[in-house]
Amino acid sequence: MYNPRRRRTQIWRRWRRLCSRLLSVLGFPLQHLKPHTLPGSKKKQSFGAIKASLAKTEVALLRIGTRGSPLALAQAHETRDKLMASHPELAEEGAIEIVAIKTTGDKILSQPLPDIGGKGWFTKEIDEALINGDIDIAVISMKDVPTYLPEKTILPCNLKREDVRDAFISLSASSLAELPAGSVVGTASLRRKSQILHRYPSLKVEDNFRGNVQTRLRKLNEGVVQATLLALAGLRRLSMTENVTSTLSIDEMLPAVAQGAIGIACRSDDEKMANYLASLNHEETRLAVSCERAFLETLDGSCRTPIAGYASKDKDCNCIFKGLVASPDGTRVLELQEKAHTISKIWFQWGRMLAKNFYLEQVQASLILE
Template sequence: MPTQPVVRIGARGSKLSLAQSGMMQRRIAASLGVDPSDQSAVERVAPLVVITTTGDRVQDRRLLEIGGKGLFTKEIEEALIEGRIDCAVHSLKDMPAALPDGLCIAAIPEREDPRDAFLSRGPESLEALAQGAKLGTASLRRQAQCLHRRPDLQVNMLRGNVDTRLAKLEAGEADAILLAYAGLKRLGLGHLPKSLIDPKACPPAPGQGALAIETRICDTEQSWVQALRHEATMVSVAAERGALTALEASCKTPIGAHAWFEGGSLKLIVEALSPDGVLAFRHSGETDASQLSDPEASARDLGFSLGMAIKEEAGDAIEF
């Protein structure tokens, strides 16, 4: 009898990461012929390997101060390269534009809601916050977008997992916080937001709401990888990450990008701001992805061209 293949899944140890990885674990197991409701069988063919990253360990500083968003992926990618795991499940918004040699984003499942969620101890929206209210966030993009709309706000650095941030809000360390709505929904907390931020008015982080399945390049055609791919999502996030590549965006660069399908067209809005929210540069465009032989490449080109247009317009006004 042939031996059942084992797919070892690398994940961070946070509650959200384990919830997201568990979703993918069950789908991988199903693609390998295992009943996804049989948890012991699922664990046998697709075990989770928990890996603590530098981004998890250092919680008292912004990511830009300690090396950027790649600190949420570095140790996991080392495990992939060394063959200790077979794939990794990441929040796509945490993935840098460039990946280590030999690795790739092999699959992106269907995307959750990409919007930012507004949570507070009273007011229903950012506009309803009192003059000089405290907004808690560790995201430069959220900081810049909120200050662009409400320059009177006091922005406090607020890092930590979802539970930690919710506890800090409840304790009064902030009057309001912004979190990815997708993460709240995956944790069963989708009822908590007071309101949701319009993604066309304030584009979220490129890839927000989507999960990335990272593998070694040699494993991209494995059947369990193919089973996780959602083509429409892969096209839309290709556009957003094309902009990311053009702007060479890191945690030092507040950038938002939102792609969506409307009719037969893929539409994209890209925005870059100064950290204080005073300057904002925005470009939008569309492409008929349905008529092309390589829709992902076309989407990526669209994102790249819009990102370059912003870079040219902004000049030295924003650090890229």
Template sequence: MTFPLRIGTRRSRLALAQSGMMQRAIGRALGVPESEIADAVPLVEIVTTGDRIQDRRLLELGGKALFTKEIEEALLDGRIDIAVHSMKDVPAEQPPGLCVAATPEREDARDAFISRDHAAFDDLPTGARLGTASLRRQAQALALRPDLKIEMLRGNIDTRLRRAAEGEFDAILLAVSGMTRLGVTDAIREKLSLDAFLPAPGQGALALQTREADMHAPWVAALNHPETAMAVEAERGAMLTLEGSCRTAVGAHAVIANGVLRLTTEMLSPDGSGRWRRTGDLPAPNPDSARALGLRLGEEVRDAAGDQEVDLATLDG
């Protein structure tokens, strides 16, 4: 292995925390002394388009690939050797020449309910202001509570928590995984059920992306968690069929128990009035069969739902 092994990362506090975790894990897997890891496996900070523009929904800007595009370009250009992404930000199809080489063990995939004045989602008063920029969370919340007023909320986790604490919103929704990695779980009032708030495909998981030539690098096997990778393959298969981006409200979550993979995926209308869901089981899964299950269930949901892509003109903010 040739050092330095450069890791590309966004500059947000969460991205740096996640990349720092992977930096240490890769260094240890390669036998690098703790005191030398920062030099042998340095972090290269990259500002993405999604980070620069904070006043609009991602779907207005072109979708979640805006958080990965500049980092992927650095990988293809040879300026970095590994990219660390939140899996839910990674488009369903990889750019030519790149691959997700390893998927570490997933953190809690649930959504978190945060509120200054209310202990649980069900306690929100009629007409409460719910802050989120996620079309999926918007649709799921409105499916349960059509009376809620959805208000656009972007920015890093610290900014969102501050705005919630100052009472700008009656509640906000965030990913439990990000809050856990940042050590700010004290702000969580309720961890929402996986049934009511089916997560985004890949939520809670990280993607370690490399050039295809490096997909079998010495550190890969040590960091890849086969069950998480298989579950994510199923979820991303569904996402691919459903064109899961910021322009469609899509959820997918897979778990493996007793050798059986169970995938649930759904699509919702943006206002929550329609919800189409399918669940399927797969004994003795492998990555190919897991992805095939996701593709099949995604097709069934898509056929049932029809065209649910958002008309940008109907959205505020």
């Protein structure tokens, strides 16, 4: 038989348990709450206040935007961990949110990179999310960042650079030199393609070998290609170095500009985020990357031009720069190596000067690549 009083008591007990759980999240036990203290209208008001308070606590203090690949997410988590270690307020649970953003470059995998417009396709949607306020900072592989930055954004931070070398991976050979004539090497990088064909013209290159690290390793295991080259830095960040057959030296394969470096961008008017990022910046990496990017920018490099560049310091603090420009088929390769005792703050200008001098020398010799 229906008992209104009993029914009201059941409803009250259920509501009380729900409120107790919600308030416990906020740190307020519901030990002394009684039915007569919360009439119907007040119950609604209090429950609404509880929900509003709970929602407020779930809003992240900092949102990290990144691509959704395993490597990109690993880099975002590395950044998150460093921020949490440097700033106690960001170490609280839920204070940092990682937002995965699918870019045009991630969606179009059936075409080589030069055919879809180059590097900007891996950052365009992330840049838009940053400018629109959907994220607070953007974590990006520096080699994917165009030589220009969008308006209203700055890139004040580079994490300490990982190993810049390329890894050789094969199931049938220990090095490029050991691959039989006609073997196919998979790489979507024109830089790698041109250097491979220049040194080993008997090999073939599959230049639409795209996808994340896991996808490319799967294609290798399926026999689509006999070998591939991947950035050692990425394999280390993914804890996948057990797949490496051998590591190519800088002289064997000059790395991409900014390879192994992570960049973190924020809005130019966001002083709070800029201060957070300042604590993570590795200045030597930032200077070296700025030198390499100045070299690339001055030569008007893009994904359509095989260009490599690497700036480093020797034990005497001299700046060493190695650069390369090649034809896509590897038949022509122009190389540059310079050493200077530069003041750190002018690395950027030095990179630009090297590129201009390099260009003029090759024009005079009628060897500059078109």
